[in-house]
Amino acid sequence: MKKLSCLSLGMLTTALLASNVQAEIIKVDGSSTVFPITEAVAEEFQIATKERVTVGVSGTGGGFKKFCRGETDISNASRPILKNEMEICAKNGIKFYELPVAFDALTVVVNKNNNFIKPLSVNHLKKVWEPAAQGKVKTWSQISSSFPNTPLKLYGPGADSGTFDYFTEAVVGKAKSSRGDYTASEDDHVIVQGLSRDKNGFGYLGYAYYIENKSKLKAVPIVNMQGKIVAPSEANVLNGSYNPLSRPIFIYVNQASLKKPEVQNFVNFYMTKSAPLIKEVKYVPLPKKAYTHNLDVIKKGKLGTVFGGEAQVGLTIEELMKREAKL
Template identity: 45%
Template sequence: MHFIRGWESHFAGWFSSRLFSLLALPALLCGCGGQGESIRIDGSSTVYPVSEAAAEAYRVEHPEIRISVSQSGTSAGFSKFVKGETDISDASRPIKDSEVEEARANGIEVVGFVVAQDGLAVVANPENDWCDSLTVEQLKTIWRPEAKGTVSTWQDVNPDWPDVPLKLYGPGTASGTFEYFTQVINGEKKASRPDYTPSENDNMLVRGVSNEKGGLGYFGYAYYAENKEKLKLLGVDAGEGDGPVKPDEASVKDGSYKPLARPIFIYVSKKSLARPAVSEFVNFYVENAEKFAVQKLYVSPSQDELASNAELLKSEATAHLEPTAAN
């Protein structure tokens, strides 16, 4: 089964933005490397562990290549990427048309790959013994902009729950995870109550929820999986009659963890791909994306996405082998 039912309706625009850029992917299979070159990666904190795993593995065989991996958030990462300040942008959402146009204006075309599937984990403090799951409507009640000043305790969400203050933690506004969550829960990107503790560092969110009895937060599933003993994973009920579902490999892959499952991406500058050091690293990363995703406790891309990634690498590299050899 496809990993997200109804995926096309959420991400139809992504395919068009991806296709425009597949004009060239030079030197992907070129055997030459760049001595002492650097590769700059920035963006999503959710994708960061996967990219860091790829970088670490590549450094073992290519210690002469300096690869820096940072996490400033998806939107902040794209802001740098479209200006040519980075080579690869980690993203927990598809690139926007406006970002594609800004990149074009700067002479940069982009190509994107799915590197993993992720389910956003909704977590509470382990001392929370009253709530095992939340409906999408309850999540909206908690996180909608109007909740500020009106929904401040767990009892405000459900009268059967105790009068314990809600202490909320979530990604910052530059995060693709923030945009995705607010879109599918509140119905509008970036529509969120402002009175929560934000951070682009998901480990800070883990620490916050784990230190507050009334803590509640959301972030990528991998950060929950690495901190299970500190957090309580809540089920999410989409309101379609199937009851609450918790994220795991099966529920993310088969789409039953609705609506908080989504693919995550890397976007690469075509200008950077003209450099063999970058093209060889991207080839290595994408070919091994399944391994890196699982290594970092994410769900691997679907078979369709893996096949699409492989075909893209093959077709674009083959298209440029002959001109390269002719020189």
């Protein structure tokens, strides 16, 4: 057998070490809405522990596809896991914990130079986004006679986005029920770019992306379910008035992955250290007891989801914490 040179041995050792490091990477993917939170937590965790975390963005639906194939340890999600995703996870032997991590104020936005926009009701939003509007509702004046007869250019999340699922459920009344003739992307930055360049732009995205781009965008106040005009804000999320567009957002953790010390440490870090980071990236942290409850869920092995695989609108975190998870 041919002897390996010192250089070859060194290269082999490096390759083996690299493979070991690769095996220890904590893999996260999913929602672009939850991404800023998990990215911030991952950065602090890596500084504190020297462990490695990768955080991808493929949308909530895309993230669940990877998660249910066992390709990731954690999935970011801006809506609960659905029945068909649960079935795929079960088929592949993937069991999971559902952990709410923050609240988001799903935000309706227009170009910063829009000087005619007024508060919109859910019915106004439905008129724009329902499937029947496709190819028909094409001007601002069709939303309200007080708006000008100018072209309406729509931007929003793609079909793999949890924001798309939640918005369509809250506004149209059925998840994934939407017109399709709009500029769609699972990346909120793409939506921001479109809206910031188009004076006739109209769309929706996560609150943090609006706050990050306030110089380019204008938030549209909504008429809530009680008939009051409310703007997206931390205060209105906490007091429950920003409805029905206020929602909890989640991470889902693979039970098998939690056997790895680095994943267990990351989840513990997330539940105990994330609150100030969540505020920093402009989301609304949950009450401290909610994070303690999440750790208790893991400790007691309460696997599954409290939603039963169906989208639900308007639940508070207090109501969620009273439910028992089910696979």
